[in-house]
Amino acid sequence: MALKRMDNIGIVVEDLSGAIDFFRELGLELEGRATIEGKWAGRVTGLGDQHVEIAMMRTPDGHSRLELSRFIRPTVVADHRNAPVNALGYLRAMFTVDDIASTLERLRACGAQLVGDLVRYEDSYLLCYIRGPEGLLIGLAQELG
Structure with missing residues (x-):
């Protein structure tokens, strides 16, 4: 199967x-x-x-x-929202967007914060992590070329 x-x-x-x-x-x-x-x-x-x-x-x-x-x-028993990128277990969801700069601008208006830097990976991607609502870690990627 x-x-x-x-x-x-x-x-x-x-x-x-x-x-x-x-x-x-x-x-x-x-x-x-x-x-x-x-x-x-x-x-x-x-x-x-x-x-x-x-x-x-x-x-x-x-x-x-x-x-x-x-x-x-039942009530929530654990809180992993502020775990660092190298924490064990579920970490983040990654989304591909067409324009990472404008997406960051829109999401910052909703309270999102950049975790590190917006970086270029070779000629393939622009990448970053943000903290979204309630500290959730979210990855953003923009394909290049």
Whole structure:
């Protein structure tokens, strides 16, 4: 049996509406919002009886999704938002944009902060990391040539 696709990456946030606004500004489209609750859901996650608000964001090409979740129950037990780039575990999502300078300008207006520098990798990419809503680490890439 072969892998078919990656469905989504999940990110837990405190402010779901703020995260939706930020990722919309980046260029993702809101596919839908829902509330997930009950023991059936907790059987999947191992959290027992849970209540979560989710928003599914889709890239413009329709191939990738970002699932934003705000847990109402149970309460959040760990916070990795300010982990450095070399921390173990899930780190960041990387997005390719057509104009990294204008994207940075738009996202800075939404509170994003550049982590290091905007750098050129050979003749292939312009790259940077930013801290977005709630300190989330996000990579941006612009293909060159």
